[in-house]
Amino acid sequence: MYKSLTKESSKSFWREQVKKLDAYIPGKSIEETKKEYHLHKVIRLASNESPFGPSPKAIEAMKKEIQDGHLYPDSTCTTLRERLGELHGIDPGSYVVANGADNIINLLIASYVNPGDEVVYCTPTFSEYSKNTLLMGGTTVEVPTSDDFVFDLEMMLEAITEKTKLAIVCNPNNPTGTIVDEDKLRDFLNRLPGHVIPVLDEAYIEFVTHESYATGVEYIKEGFPVISIRTFSKLYGLAGMRVGYAVASEELIEPLLTVREPFACNRIAQAAAVAAIDDYEYIGKVLCENRREMTKMIEKLHSLGFEAEPTHTNFIFVNMKQDSSRLANNLLKKGFIIRPCAPWGYPEHARISIGTAAQNEHFFTVLEQILTER
Template sequence: MSESLWRSSVKDLDPYIPGQAAEEAKKQAELTDVIRLATNENQLGPSPKAIEAMVKAIQEAHFYPDLTCLELRTKLGALHGIDPENYVIANGADNIINLVIASYINPGDEVVYCTPTFSEYHKNTLLMGGVPVEIPTTKDHKFDLEAMLEAINEKTKLVIVCNPNNPTGTIVEEEELREFFKRVPKHVVAVLDEAYGEFINRENYATGVEYIKEGLPVITIRTFSKLYGLAGMRVGYAMARPELIQPLQRVREPFACNRVAHAGALGALEDVEHKNKTLSDNKREMEKLVKEFRAFGYEVEESHTNFLFVDMKQETGSIGAELASQGLIIRPCAAWGHPTHARISIGTAEQNDKLLKALQEINAKAPHHA
């Protein structure tokens, strides 16, 4: 009876399935210590300045937060050189994705993107009665921009490029991306999801900030969950030219970013030293993991994120289960259509050493080592 009352598009949705929670793993395996390398969190945690700001903000929790996050928009504007009015702050990047699609998609409108990628594009398109048009990534696991352009027709309303892509960690060539945005027809809105954009380790690589300044019609999405270690606070934002950002400002719920999260984001932006340490530690540990994984016989894509997309040459569900029994959680990629791949977050040096030791023991027990 109750299901018959649902909005029809809700029946087509699959609930979002995150990486296994540490609390769940502890309970299942009766462990006291769990290392979660499945959800691309910053293992250093948030900046001390962010923590201090959040503790202070908790004491004012009885006050509603700033409706439009003016102070954060002003600080981001100064950081990027973009007018503060051209930002929307919300409850994480996934909330921003929801706002973008809700702002532009009518029933029957098509949304073009590549797969595998972040599942919320598919879910939110269906929720609005839109039609997801999913293009396979290239053989080297990058967004196929040319194929996306070929898929655009009179029904297309949005094109979404996840760069760096999740779960592959890959980026497209800068000039190819710039040319793509120039070639997108005027009846189509281009979206650039840069949740991992700050991790791109290519010098002078242009990001959405540059494209917006160049006058290209692009909505760029960023988050404080990854680089800044505020995944639990949920702070994401979009930036774009005024005519593209205005509908998001209308759709956005009144208090989409809470007072404590807003304070944490402000504190995080103040701490350049913590940000730089995160980037340098991530680069060092990623290089170590890539070297060791390849020594195991795994194939590893070049990554511009805080995780690796690893072909372990065997079904990763069983490997993931064995690691979980030891308190190490990785993300098998069968749900993305890659049963021999895993997405593995970059941990601290100690965490990564434990992972490598556990994998070495698992590999030693494998039949081809007998």
């Protein structure tokens, strides 16, 4: 006999692993904020998007490609993989492209993690490692970062057991903006047991200028069994297009290609990514502006009594020395969105994206008003 489902009774149909998950809560959208607070203009400094938008070459490529929007895209992203191969000096067969870096993380963990397998990483970091591990019935092994919010590789090594399958290093780390020293990372990779696959999440790699930083691509060329994850959402300004990729030896990439959905990256996104790689003028502008504004923002934050360290990304991890969620709510009412870090266990910290000079100047004007009012 038919019975209508309640919210509680419907959970009896859920997979047991799903019941353990918390839904991902993204930063508040611009559209939602405008509607809720009756605002005409909202600036989001919460999601680490490029404030400059896509490059001119990428925009032109998207306009051209949309005419063929009725056709399925190239399932294997041949042109993009070939261009990435040229960029990094690695065979195109060593790449898999998908619907953003978070989709790559999903494919990676779905490919390798069995029920009971352990995945080791440090916290605070990107929440999708935990979510996807639990979804596959795996076990998360979370190690605290060091006092300066850097991935503690020694502690990760100590946490590894015979059940460990993946060791993930977010480098640079989200939400702290820190990187691990190249010597320490190389030592970590050399000491990692053979049954553990090292994964380097390098979503913000293009912003790194530190001389003691080695890329996943460099390790792969040396023969390390590393899987590197990258994205076009940050430097290239294509967050809305959703283009991410993994690069590794073809043997490590093979299972991701097996579990990947047939058309994981749309044709407009593929065209935009190919064009974006070659727009060197745009890339240089973004990197230069990001570095300049980072310095100015940190100086201003210090002058307001906050704590903030130089970052290797396009965002700043800030100790606001007060309830950051409350401060973020006050900023929302004024048309600014920042990311409180309470979900990571740091209620007084916030992650603030680096905007344009004009956006940042306006932000600090509003922030000072709020602080004065309080």
